[in-house]
Amino acid sequence: MSYDDQNIFAKILRGEIPSIKVYEDDRVLAFMDIMPQADGHTLVIPKASAVTLLDLDPAEAAYTIQIVQKIARAIEKAFDAKGIVLMQLSGAAAGQTVPHVHFHLIPSSIHQMRTHAAQMGDQVAITQHAEKIKAALAEID
Ligand code: AMP
Numbered sequence: 001m002s003y004d005d006q007n008i009f010a011k012i013l014r015g016e017i018p019s020i021k022v023y024e025d026d027r028v029l030a031f032m033d034i035m036p037q038a039d040g041h042t043l044v045i046p047k048a049s050a051v052t053l054l055d056l057d058p059a060e061a062a063y064t065i066q067i068v069q070k071i072a073r074a075i076e077k078a079f080d081a082k083g084i085v086l087m088q089l090s091g092a093a094a095g096q097t098v099p100h101v102h103f104h105l106i107p108s109s110i111h112q113m114r115t116h117a118a119q120m121g122d123q124v125a126i127t128q129h130a131e132k133i134k135a136a137l138a139e140i141d
Contacts, residue, residue, distance in 0.1 A: 001051040001099075009045055009100035020126055022074075022133045027060065028067045032130050036121045038108035040079045040129050044068045045102040052090035056101050068103050071133070073140055078132040081107035 004010075012019045013029060022042060023030040033041040046064045050056040056064075072084050087104040089096040097117050106113055 001055055003049045003051055003055075004099055005049065007099045009043075009098050009102065010049070013045070013047055013100075020123075020130045022130050023067065023071060023137060025067075028064055030067065030071050032126045033104065034121060034123075034126065035117050035119055036106075036126065036129075037104075037113040037116060038106050039125070040075050040081070040105075040107045040133065042071055042075060042105045042133065043102045044071055044105065045100060050101045051099045052096070053088055053101055054090055064103065068105065070137070070140075072105050074133050074136040075105055075107050077136040077140060078129075079107045083107070083109060085110055085113065 008017065011017045012031065020032040021029065022032065027047055028044060029047060030042055030044045033043050044064060044067055046056060046060045048057055048060040053061065068086065072086070075081055075084055085104070085106040085108055087106060090101070095116060
């Protein structure tokens, strides 16, 4: 699928719009979802341009999953999470709303999550959640 470099995550990657980051390296960025389905809802995205998981270079997919696991460990620690939902929507038909491949990490039960991409979260609370995740990352690194 052709990649639209004006999508919102491409703009975040270029620093054109703000995001609440918890992790960044040369290949991956992790930041807070602004419409969290649970406290601590985090997005992990490869920097490579790809719309869906099916478009993503396998090596980038493999590396991104390593970082997904690292962030999941930090979320588990930060929120004392008993379970974490890993969600990846590929294609509008699956409900994907932002056309840059991303992995959702949601410390919640699949039965208790808030509705997807429905309601803006409280920015102060989200920033506090990001601080907790960053502190946990620093401790487990
Ligand atoms: P999806 O529907 O799987 O493409 O998920 C896109 C996610 O991006 C949703 O959970 C939205 O709440 C989230 N989102 C949209 N815009 C932003 C933004 N500017 N910063 C952080 N998260 C965003």
